[in-house]
Amino acid sequence: MKDNSRERFPESVAISGRRRETARQEFAVRARVLGLLRERGPLTVPEVALALGIPAPDALWWLMGFVRYNQVRASEKADDDGYYRYALVEVK
């Protein structure tokens, strides 16, 4: 028997390095993402990714972070392809 399951199963790193980096950059891209939504209206994740030239998983990540803190709102329904649109929440 090995000594410790930490060796067998090192603490799960489900939160990969990429995620941590993506998280860190959240604020740095915030103005760009919000600016884009302000300019172009509600967009889907792939549209945001394409417009800013960033990977789609990152675009999703950032949008969800903004949704969480009420800066961005998701549409009620998905479009026919299954994508929701994300709109800027205008602060009064």
Next chain:
Amino acid sequence: MEENKRKIGVYICHCGGNISDHVDVEAVRRQVEEKYGVTVARTSMFTCSDASQNDMIRDIRELGLDGMVVASCSPKLHLTTFRNMSTRAGLNPFQYVQVNIREQCSWAHSDDHEGATCKAAGLVGAGIEKAMRQEALQPIRVTSVKRVLVIGAGIAGLRAAIELADLGVEVFLIEKEAAVGGQVAKLGEMFPAGKKGAELIATLLDEVKKRPGITLFLNAELAEKSGHIGEFELEIRIRPVAAPGTEETVRIQVGAILVASGFAEYEPKPGEYAFGQPGVVTLAQFERLLRESGERLLHDGREVKKIAFIYCVGSRQNAETEGGNRWCSRYCCSTATHLAVLARKKFPVARSYHFYRDMRSYGKFESLYEEAGKSGSVFLRFHEERPPRVERDGDSWLVSVQDLATGGDEVSVPADLVVLVTGMTARPNDGLTRVLKLPLGADRFYNEIHPKLRPVETVIDGVYIAGSCQGPKNAGESVVSSLSAVAKAAALLIKGYVDLQPFVAYVKADACAWCGRCAAACPYSAIEQVAYGDKEVAQVVDALCKGCGACLPVCPLDATQLKGYTDEQIEAMIDVLAREAAHEG
């Protein structure tokens, strides 16, 4: 009137801006300050701070407050804080009312300051109305006798009795049969510990005998029950071995009852997989055969070399076409693989063939399955709609199946012995069920209140269920649940009393004209019919009432009331709320 005037203190919290940024707390304070019955109304930056609490304590003492309202955050956060503060100050803690103007007001309406302020005033006003009509309450203390009746002296009952005795609780342990041990006593080598069932039971029985606090009655059944949690009056009927045909009745008083009445093995219907014919046995019969065989594994005088196990007999049945035992019996997969391993070990010539649907060797029992495979067992999976066929083949049997693992090819296996891996069913216990009024599930096993919240409790307060009477379990699991029931029963009895929350229902006897609707509506059988003057009325047994209020809407005369939620309180609250809501601010 004036002398009855209540003295309510009101504290409104800023929560450092979390409330006061959206609610004009000073305006709310001014508004409630003038209310009838309000002696003092203050605001505070943080009502939960020590300083504020000390102010409240001072107010309670110096102004002789008999009611307190704090309007701050959700009661989930600070109800206990302020109840404790009230207690410290000498105010009855149940005369404290928490009003939530943060989560349900300032935060929800941070977009509407006027609306939020108006609503806060309403909510605080309603809280005051509630407090004004709130009498002082004491927790309901139910005395309990430190005795438990344990029904069933199988492994679960024996183990529970020992533990209860060790916790200083006196135990009456009754067993319907003439011997203790239930199903486990009949078993040979068990998994995973490798101990024999009989040895296990003998050890437990020794422990029982060592403890003077345990009284064991064999051939005994519960005949009558009255009373309630803490104080049940019971009648035990015993058929003495010494005097067959006679009966003896023992009356005992206990605080709780623990039912560990066990299960029954599924008995295949005649013809089910050729059951009833020679060479076709149940799991328990095979276990016994294995245990009792000497040098060679013999059945009906013939040596058994090839064994066919057919799984899920009496379990996972189709409701329409089969017996309707829809449940999985949980213990049988592991037991069958365990027995196959044992058979191989004891009789190296024995080969096992397993006809199964899903191998449910859950958790660590996976190793049994692995071991069985390693020791030569062959596993053939069948589809539920195409069960194996068992046909006579000369002296032995031929078991055929469309083996799914080989793409549905028909595979036939000759077998000297066919073992039907039979499941568990509820043990018929109509008498006990009737005496205890225990609820049964669709599967006829006893039903717990909630599998996660209260897994060993029943709707009858003070009556616990444990072991396989609640559902299929192996021996170890039965013990786990019986010990769990011990913990619950001990919590109830160990102090000699139980404090129950005082917000219980009550019946206004003058208004009541017994119709029985409330009693029927009560899920806890907490309402009795009693004489009152020259009429019959309903009465709530405080000790049984959980305070859900299910009896309120059914009373045509508004005679049933719930403390803390009386018609007067609720309607006064509604009136204030309606008035504030009417403000077009």
Next chain:
Amino acid sequence: MSDYRPRILVFSTENVSDPGIDLAGRNKMHYPAKVLVVTLPCSSAIKPRWIIHALAGGFDGVFIAADGSDCSYVADCTQRTAATVAAVQAQLREKSLEPARVKMAAVCSVCAESFQKHMVSFSEALRKMGPAQRGFSGTAAKVN
């Protein structure tokens, strides 16, 4: 009439729906401020009389945030509460008031979003119906 804002009384339960309503607030999910909550131990306790009292006394609608299947008191909580609602709705019909003024939905401890949506849509529905008071003109309303 356009700025008429319906008043809604919500009956909620301590352990199940109240935390859900709290969560809506915590998440700053806005709904009309004319939504006021009275908390009970279990939705099976709600009396038709209270609902009528509320509608007679100035509320335009009553919403029952029911325990649903998460109730820890009463196994058939939903059916019982539904029976209460049905009884009240029958009384409303007698008064020629819309039965839809009384609404019930299960709100569990994390159902913040559904609560908010219920409040917004219920409020909108009541706005279309107009004030409930007309059903209680004259003697019916005994509000102090």
Next chain:
Amino acid sequence: MDYDVMVIGAGIAGMEAAVSLGDMGYKVLLVEREPSIGGKMILLSKVFPTLDCASCISTPKMAQAASHANIDLRVYSEVREVRGDGSGGFRAKVAQKPAFVDFAKCTGCQDCEKACTVTVPDEYNEGLVSRRVAHIAFPQAVPKKAVLDRAGTSPCTFACPAGIKANGYISLIRQGEFAKAFQLVLEDAPLVGSLGRACYAYCQRECTREEIGDAPHIRHLKRFVADWYYARHAEPEYGPPARKHDKKVAVIGSGPAGLSAAYFLALDGYPVTIFEADAEAGGMLRSSLPEYRLPKDVVDRDIRNVTALGVELRTATPVESLARLRRDGYDAVLVAIGTPKPKKLLVPGEDLPGVASGIEFLAEVACGQKIALSGKRVIVVGGGNVAVDAARTALRLGAAKVVLQYRRTRAEMPAFHEEIAAAEAEGVELALLSNPVAFAGDGHRLQSVRSVRMKTVGADVDGRQRTIPVPGSEYSADFDLAIVAVGLSAEAAALRQEMRLNRDGTVRADARTLQTESPWLFAAGDAVTGPAMIVQAIGLGKQAAFFMGRWLRGESLDNAEFAPQLPVVSHEEVLARQKDYPSLNVEKSERHPAERIKDFAEVDLPFTEAEALASAANCLNCGICSECQECKKACPADAIDFDQREKVDDYDVGAVVVATGFRLFPAERLANFGFGRFANVISAMQMDRLVAPTRPFNYVLRPGDGRTPANIAYVFCAGSRDRTVDNPICSRVCCMYSLKQAQLLLGALPVADVTIYNIDIRAFGKGYDEFYEQTRAMGVRFVKGKIARITEKEGGNLLVRYEDIDDNGTVREAEHDLVVLSVGIVAQDECRALFADAELALDETLFVAQPGKQVDPARTSIPGVFSAGTATGPLDIPDSILHAGAAAAQTAAYIEKMKRKT
């Protein structure tokens, strides 16, 4: 005995055991390492087979555990050690981890969370979304208290002698909060603009990212915020603070140390007067730093940050006598007079006209004296910053040739290497391993410099290469001007007579308090340390102000800790957090050398906003918390406490219940399945979050591109029943939780297809098989299949290759748009290490062993220690709760037995 029993872990089993024991009347210490109780269950969506909401089931239990009269709850705490006490009980060490939040004050309002400037993956949402570093674990947390994640002090911040929170202002810049970033620097040092240009930036050298590239340009970012702020605020936005104290302070010297001390004392509410001998304030900042590095208007603006506080600045006012100052009514005096005196080479001809000291040369240029060097040849002797500055200044004054002469190698030049490179780029020639031996002239002026070549002869005590002259290597070269910049020392000013001095002429003061032998007299800056960096002087000024304030208020200096910091985070620790570091590449830009030597305009060009954002985005947040102070400013209850530290308490407990739970199998170990590589391969726990009402996304979406999945696959036994990954046993819950999720998914996504690849369906508990049948009836597809490999197609869909068990093991492929790995459960075996003097036996899968299996389910190998719940192996929730109940009963029996013994 402090407690009858200690329960370790407040998941569902720990809570159940604690409540049961509490109900029995025992005093319970319930220890939970997370900030909230509730364990993993509270994070689930719904629970099988009844589909109750996990939160509705858990929260009443959590409330009960938290408010139980017999339970003392310690959240965010860790048991460090348990030792037998020799009589059946135990002695436990329990550490309260610092949350940096005073729980007694926190109201759970989340204002800190909204203000926080650092985002990290949210572990409570299985990394699917971000959360802030200041956070409340999850909405149903009990207690509802905020916690700050701090790994320690970031190396940049830790390195700064002035305690400037580099990580903090970078974090604010990244947010676009330039004004706040400026304010944060200003809180630690008044001279923001000067530091943004002329600081030697220890922070930069310590930056973890220096090792892997694309480090943020820390100092340049500071300059960026100073420029940004000064451009918008020509004057400080504040005036003098309310005067809180009457005692007056005199500061002698207006260099960085004096200004800094004056600033902090004034902020503290003291009246301060600065005495400066020179005509203008600023000390070396003004006199020796050339304009092209630090424009004078920046120095002026920086100084106004100090004077705006009402600090009186008396320039051209040399102090001759400390005693006089005391008589004039100053209660305390700070000496911050620096080291203005140039050292000499002590070679012949040094006093010739045409031989100048570096510091004087720079000062003359700085105060506007016209020095024309057109066509002249200049030699600068020395390798420090003053030397380099002098050389580059000489070039800008028109010198035809500038030689920088240094007696050691280039690597050993003490000057900032960036500056040396810039000097070379501009045309300064380096004469290394060379030393002047004489200055020769015609009696009126310098004409040539005679030098000797040097060679290295091994290292001396401080590790520097020692050099000696090479015999016979003397040579001579013609120069019009020689500038000697070989160091500075203290000046023999008159008032030095009144102070105890060290041998080297520096003022003798206590290293910690900066107090001298005369209690009212403090000293700071180069006057104490000898020549040092600006930022060091600023730091000392601040330190002196701290202790002077205390002394003036009559408070003891003995136990006062100045600017306590957490230990520094190691680079290894930071780099271990992740594997790859994508970055935004930004280079700072500068004027072309040929252009810049034509005037004294700044060499470095400022960042644009976009460059600043990008550079700041590269910061790794080594401390996790950046210490930006935004939470502290936002908290209405003043609950944030950066000085909180771990506290360890000892308790005597009668018995111990180990309810430490389990861990999920790390899915990335299943290399063939692509978890962590393919965005649309997720773990079942992630799916549970996605279907939970408190979900991380607005809906059930695939993480790859936010599309609603339409064809979802479940891979069963991912990390269970698999010897190849060292976990041979069945995890017991995965079948059922997956069935539950499938049902929830079909409810949420009515058009979706769900396929379950499984070997057996282990629906064994009460109501489970019925649930399975119900799931089948709902249309979920069950395939008996072993997954061999998952590959990702373009667009994010996944190809699942499996052996079809029902078809003779034929290998097939199917396409899905989301794959869920039904990961198993493994042991959380750290609990074993807690027991110092006894062995907590584990079974072969490292779960806590149950030696009394059949009849003593909660017994462990240590008498008095019991196990509860999944610490013993995989269990579903009902079985965990039952086991916890059994643990409570057995623990109670043990306690009773011990009581009877005594």
